[in-house]
Amino acid sequence: MATITALKAYDLRFPTSLEAHGSDAMHTDPDYSCGYVVITTDAGDGLEGHGLTFTCGRGTEVVLVAIQSLSFLLVGKKLEDIYGNFSGFWRALTSESQMRWIGPEKGVIHLATAAIVNALWDLWAKREGKPLWKLLVDMEPEKLVSCIDFRYISDVLTKEEAVEMLKKNQEGKADREKEMLEKGYPAYITSAGWLGYSEDEIRRRCREGLAQGWTRFKVKVGADLADDVRRCGLIREEIGWDNTMMVDANQRWDVQESIDHMKRLAEFKPLWIEEPTSPDDALGHATIAKALNPLGIGVATGEQCQNRVIFKQMLQAGGLQFCQIDSCRMGGVNEVVSVILMAAKFGVPVCPHAGGVGLCQMVQHLAVFDYISVSASLDNRVCEFADHLHENFKEAIVIKNASYVLPKAAGYSTEMKPESIRDYQYPNGAVWQQLFKEGKFTAP
Numbered sequence: 001m002a003t004i005t006a007l008k009a010y011d012l013r014f015p016t017s018l019e020a021h022g023s024d025a026m027h028t029d030p031d032y033s034c035g036y037v038v039i040t041t042d043a044g045d046g047l048e049g050h051g052l053t054f055t056c057g058r059g060t061e062v063v064l065v066a067i068q069s070l071s072f073l074l075v076g077k078k079l080e081d082i083y084g085n086f087s088g089f090w091r092a093l094t095s096e097s098q099m100r101w102i103g104p105e106k107g108v109i110h111l112a113t114a115a116i117v118n119a120l121w122d123l124w125a126k127r128e129g130k131p132l133w134k135l136l137v138d139m140e141p142e143k144l145v146s147c148i149d150f151r152y153i154s155d156v157l158t159k160e161e162a163v164e165m166l167k168k169n170q171e172g173k174a175d176r177e178k179e180m181l182e183k184g185y186p187a188y189i190t191s192a193g194w195l196g197y198s199e200d201e202i203r204r205r206c207r208e209g210l211a212q213g214w215t216r217f218k219v220k221v222g223a224d225l226a227d228d229v230r231r232c233g234l235i236r237e238e239i240g241w242d243n244t245m246m247v248d249a250n251q252r253w254d255v256q257e258s259i260d261h262m263k264r265l266a267e268f269k270p271l272w273i274e275e276p277t278s279p280d281d282a283l284g285h286a287t288i289a290k291a292l293n294p295l296g297i298g299v300a301t302g303e304q305c306q307n308r309v310i311f312k313q314m315l316q317a318g319g320l321q322f323c324q325i326d327s328c329r330m331g332g333v334n335e336v337v338s339v340i341l342m343a344a345k346f347g348v349p350v351c352p353h354a355g356g357v358g359l360c361q362m363v364q365h366l367a368v369f370d371y372i373s374v375s376a377s378l379d380n381r382v383c384e385f386a387d388h389l390h391e392n393f394k395e396a397i398v399i400k401n402a403s404y405v406l407p408k409a410a411g412y413s414t415e416m417k418p419e420s421i422r423d424y425q426y427p428n429g430a431v432w433q434q435l436f437k438e439g440k441f442t443a444p
């Protein structure tokens with residue numbers, strides 16, 4: 001029996017705003033950051049659970065406090081009790097009678113939950129000696145479903161249905177796993193189209209992407225319509241018309257504006273418009289989808305879809321044609337799996353959101369699990385990739401032929417290199433001290 005002895009939390013930030021990496025119409029100067037959690041136990045096996053939640057610079061300190069405030073629910077707990085009744089533990093974490101008031105299940109407190117829960121899954125997978133996707137794929141349907149809290153979603157998906165869906169897909173699983181191991185999971189690239197990049201930089205990155213074999217490119221829009229027309233035009237010039245383009249407005253528009261602007265951008269044939277409007281507006285998304293679907297444009301959303309309840313409503317209302325689960329926005333793997341199952345029930349493809357710091361590391365596992373165990377289809381499915389900060393991770397993602405190569409190391413691929421954890425701590429890590437000295441950032 002192993003008991004959790006400590007939970008440490010770190011504020012790690014990377015100065016990506018210096019080169020406009022990750023910039024969009026709403027987040028014009030993101031410094032990719034995370035609340036980073038390390039869980040240790042008395043097992044004596046040297047294994048630690050590493051988990052993170054993605055943030056954008058300022059505000060990470062708030063997430064950190066939330067993680068620390070929740071830690072009393074873990075320290076002293078037996079791992080067997082957590083993994084033996086994971087949905088019960090997840091509910092204890094998300095429904096703690098005083099902490100839930102600052103959520104519930106949304107915002108900072110849910111980001112903090114994600115970091116902790118992701119660390120617990122990393123530890124579980126390491127203890128089983130499997131990469132997370134394999135842990136999920138090999139788990140008995142009943143056991144996997146027992147990790148999910150069905151409260152608030154049982155009106156559209158019951159435990160029994162979820163077990164049934166997973167059981168139905170047992171057939172063909174071995175073949176799909178073999179196929180994934182051979183070919184990897186298909187991806188698209190975002191790193192050519194950040195909003196703050198100059199025209200030359202966009203052209204250079206498109207050419208580089210094409211040379212590397214990328215065929216699907218995502219472009220940021222939303223700040224200014226005339227500029228969007230210009231940027232979409234130049235990207236089509238670079239990538240041609242046989243390749244796929246998606247556009248992402250990061251919630252910049254009203255509902256009617258979304259429809260009007262996208263009618264203007266329809267000539268560039270985008271596959272989807274991502275986050276056109278407020279991430280909470282399920283009915284607004286449905287209105288947009290109704291207007292744009294006849295033009296061949298789907299609505300995609302999810303990176304700021306705060307929990308399974310909003311996803312449920314989006315799916316019920318026909319508000320999304322591409323379901324972009326995020327590994328950190330919701331309460332970790334348990335809740336993500338429930339959304340993957342709901343999306344399958346509604347016949348909506350899951351196309352995970354990634355990028356940031358560590359998101360690609362995590363969602364590769366979730367996408368592969370979706371294909372092998374749940375959807376059994378690759379139609380209209382593609383996982384995001386953005387080429388930043390992977391070098392900080394011990395088991396960095398590998399891309400080959402524009403696809404994610406399946407991770408083989410045990411865990412959730414969330415563990416950073418010790419020197420990255422040391423040097424990027426904000427504000428005392430060596431990297432930040434140097435940036436303050438050079439006057440590139442102001443010390444807090």
Ligand SMILES: C[C@H](O)[C@@H](O)[C@@H](O)[C@H](O)C(=O)O
Nearest residue numbers: 022023024027030190354355
């Ligand atoms: C601030 C971030 O880079 C976002 O722009 C990013 O997550 C983006 O929406 C994406 O879809 O990759």
Ligand SMILES: [Mg+2]
Nearest residue numbers: 248274275303
């Ligand atoms: Mg996006």
